[in-house]
Amino acid sequence: MELKTLEETDQSGSESAAAVKVIELTKVFTGRTRKFTRSPGKFLRSLVVGDPWRTEALSTVSFSVDHGEVFGLLGPNGSGKTTLIKILSNLIIPDSGAAFVEGINVARRPYAAAEKIQTVLSESIGLEKRLSIKDNLMLFASLYNLPRAEAEEKVARYLDFFGLSKFADKSSQSMSTGMSRKLTVCRVLLSHASVIVFDEPTSGLDPVSAEDFRRLILQDLVKRENKTIIMATHNLVEATSMCTHIALLNQGKLLTVGTPDEVKKTVEDRVDLAITLSGGNVPLESIRGELTMVDGVHVVETIDAHGTKKVTVSGRKDLDYMRVLSVISAAGFKVQSLETSSPSLEDAFLRLTKEGRS
Amino acid sequence: MRAQPIEWRKALALMKRDMNTWSSYKMQMAIAIMGAILGFASWGFNASYRNVNVTLYSFQSTPVATVSYLSFIVTGILVSNVVLSLTSGLTSGLRPWMLESILMTGIRPSTFVLGTVAWSYFLSVVFFVPQLLIGVFFFNVNLSVNYLSFFLAVLISGIIVFGLSMASVGMRLVTKVTDPVNWVLGISMTLLSGQTFPIQFLNTYFPGIIYVSWCLPYTWIFDIVRLSTLTNASVLVPSVAEAYLVSLAFAAILVPSGLYVFMWGLRRAKKQGTLGWW
Numbered sequence: 173m174e175l176k177t178l179e180e181t182d183q184s185g186s187e188s189a190a191a192v193k194v195i196e197l198t199k200v201f202t203g204r205t206r207k208f209t210r211s212p213g214k215f216l217r218s219l220v221v222g223d224p225w226r227t228e229a230l231s232t233v234s235f236s237v238d239h240g241e242v243f244g245l246l247g248p249n250g251s252g253k254t255t256l257i258k259i260l261s262n263l264i265i266p267d268s269g270a271a272f273v274e275g276i277n278v279a280r281r282p283y284a285a286a287e288k289i290q291t292v293l294s295e296s297i298g299l300e301k302r303l304s305i306k307d308n309l310m311l312f313a314s315l316y317n318l319p320r321a322e323a324e325e326k327v328a329r330y331l332d333f334f335g336l337s338k339f340a341d342k343s344s345q346s347m348s349t350g351m352s353r354k355l356t357v358c359r360v361l362l363s364h365a366s367v368i369v370f371d372e373p374t375s376g377l378d379p380v381s382a383e384d385f386r387r388l389i390l391q392d393l394v395k396r397e398n399k400t401i402i403m404a405t406h407n408l409v410e411a412t413s414m415c416t417h418i419a420l421l422n423q424g425k426l427l428t429v430g431t432p433d434e435v436k437k438t439v440e441d442r443v444d445l446a447i448t449l450s451g452g453n454v455p456l457e458s459i460r461g462e463l464t465m466v467d468g469v470h471v472v473e474t475i476d477a478h479g480t481k482k483v484t485v486s487g488r489k490d491l492d493y494m495r496v497l498s499v500i501s502a503a504g505f506k507v508q509s510l511e512t513s514s515p516s517l518e519d520a521f522l523r524l525t526k527e528g529r530s
Numbered sequence: 531m532r533a534q535p536i537e538w539r540k541a542l543a544l545m546k547r548d549m550n551t552w553s554s555y556k557m558q559m560a561i562a563i564m565g566a567i568l569g570f571a572s573w574g575f576n577a578s579y580r581n582v583n584v585t586l587y588s589f590q591s592t593p594v595a596t597v598s599y600l601s602f603i604v605t606g607i608l609v610s611n612v613v614l615s616l617t618s619g620l621t622s623g624l625r626p627w628m629l630e631s632i633l634m635t636g637i638r639p640s641t642f643v644l645g646t647v648a649w650s651y652f653l654s655v656v657f658f659v660p661q662l663l664i665g666v667f668f669f670n671v672n673l674s675v676n677y678l679s680f681f682l683a684v685l686i687s688g689i690i691v692f693g694l695s696m697a698s699v700g701m702r703l704v705t706k707v708t709d710p711v712n713w714v715l716g717i718s719m720t721l722l723s724g725q726t727f728p729i730q731f732l733n734t735y736f737p738g739i740i741y742v743s744w745c746l747p748y749t750w751i752f753d754i755v756r757l758s759t760l761t762n763a764s765v766l767v768p769s770v771a772e773a774y775l776v777s778l779a780f781a782a783i784l785v786p787s788g789l790y791v792f793m794w795g796l797r798r799a800k801k802q803g804t805l806g807w808w
Binding site: 199201203229254258261262264265282284285286287290291293297298299300301302303307310311312314316317348359377429515 | 537539540543544547551555613623627628630631632633634636637638785797800801802803805807
């Protein structure tokens with residue numbers, strides 16, 4: 173899709189229903205690396221010319237985020253989450269496609285878009301280390317064009333709300349990771365942005381701080397401040413518990429978009445059987461091959477140690493259960509218990525990303 | 531390229547940030563003050579030792595006035611200290627860990643550049659005063675100032691430096707550590723623009739190179755500052771006005787050109803995904 177067409181879409185206002193909409197975003201990074209080799213000729217060539225590399229960070233990614241949603245960008249490292257976030261924040265220009273925030277084309281109208289979206293990046297907290305906490309927030313209040321009185325009031329309010337008031341005059345570099353995260357939220361809340369993006373919001377936080385932070389996003393930002401949240405994460409528990417919708421990315425490609433339940437359904441045809449056994453005329457490992465041959469079975473794992481005998485069979489939902497049990501009983505094993513488990517988001521994540529790789 | 535209005539409050543906020551950061555490093559602050567005074571004094575002693583006169587020439591190689599070498603070099607060093615604030619401003623002001631956060635706020639490019647170099651520029655102007663007093667009262671520099679001309683010289687010089695700053699920041703967003711714009715201008719300032727010796731002296735070694743010197747903005751900055759501070763030259767005099775008009779033309783070319791280079795650098799860094807890299 174050409175940018176000109178997208179510009180027309182933006183001007184017509186037809187994208188304004190969504191808080192965020194990305195259309196066929198594609199981004200390829202290219203560059204040259206320099207390698208040290210023992211061959212002087214090759215080394216000199218590498219030094220002067222370099223060896224080219226190419227990474228497809230995003231490939232025709234499209235989705236939309238409604239107002240008031242907590243939208244998760246889920247994917248392994250290098251899947252394109254941060255590139256996507258930086259395109260939304262106008263820190264990276266896509267090769268093709270377009271991103272809209274509140275109907276505004278980010279690349280075409282960056283200043284207007286900046287008033288609607290603010291991002292907390294994972295790699296830097298984006299604060300001036302030598303300034304106090306209050307001075308940092310006042311700096312950003314000025315950059316967000318807040319009148320002095322409003323800035324003073326908002327800074328005091330948010331510092332109080334996040335329990336940072338008593339540290340207001342302390343240097344920002346003296347803060348813990350958890351406090352720095354809170355401070356970055358204070359920073360973006362000073363703006364009038366309706367969409368807030370977090371890149372790995374809880375990475376580096378201890379479990380208690382991480383839980384506090386999740387509560388902060390859900391209760392304070394979404395419910396109280398009516399913000400739309402986009403968060404990149406590879407924490408599946410976090411994505412399941414917080415997100416209303418999830419986009420699963422892998423190697424720059426969008427694998428699926430939906431609610432956590434909908435994403436799980438993409439692997440619902442799969443079942444895991446955990447069978448606890450006793451007795452047996454042969455080593456448990458010896459029936460593994462035969463079980464793998466059963467129609468519908470994909471993976472068989474066995475545990476036979478310290479008196480515990482377990483077989484885990486993963487496969488299609490319509491696998492031949494009777495044949496599995498007959499193979500087990502034929503080897504003299506007795507079934508003590510049998511549990512089936514439905515797929516989790518983690519299963520969906522692993523399966524879809526593995527399929528993406530293959 | 532659309533017009534880029536400067537948001538003064540934002541620029542002042544960035545300047546205040548740099549002021550607070552600068553003053554938080556006490557030792558750096560003390561050394562910077564002492565370095566500015568002692569470094570300047572060494573040039574003063576150097577010039578006093580030589581004790582010769584220098585003739586100022588116009589673009590048409592017409593003699594304009596004869597001044598002491600001491601006066602010539604003191605003004606040269608004072609002006610170059612102000613101009614060099616561009617480099618120090620960029621080094622300290624472009625913080626990679628804050629660059630993306632600040633640009634995300636939607637700050638205009640011209641505001642960002644002005645705010646980034648403003649504190650350094652202001653500081654150099656502040657240092658200018660004690661250095662000037664040392665020059666006048668300790669080394670007995672003879673000043674003959676035309677205040678209107680001097681004011682205009684400072685204004686035009688500031689605009690030229692601002693234009694060059696934008697080009698320099700744009701290059702630095704791409705090259706990261708240093709930038710060729712600053713390097714070329716820094717070298718040309720000391721070598722070809724008449725910072726510490728009259729550019730006519732270059733003809734002794736490289737005949738005709740003086741024409742290259744007159745193509746450099748810093749040559750004109752030195753020229754109009756010296757005219758206004760050492761010869762009491764009025765801008766109402768046609769020959770003096772001519773120098774001011776050429777300087778103004780440089781300013782008029784360098785501001786949009788600088789903005790263009792900045793936007794090019796910003797766009798290229800965004801295309802490469804290296805905006806926050808250093």
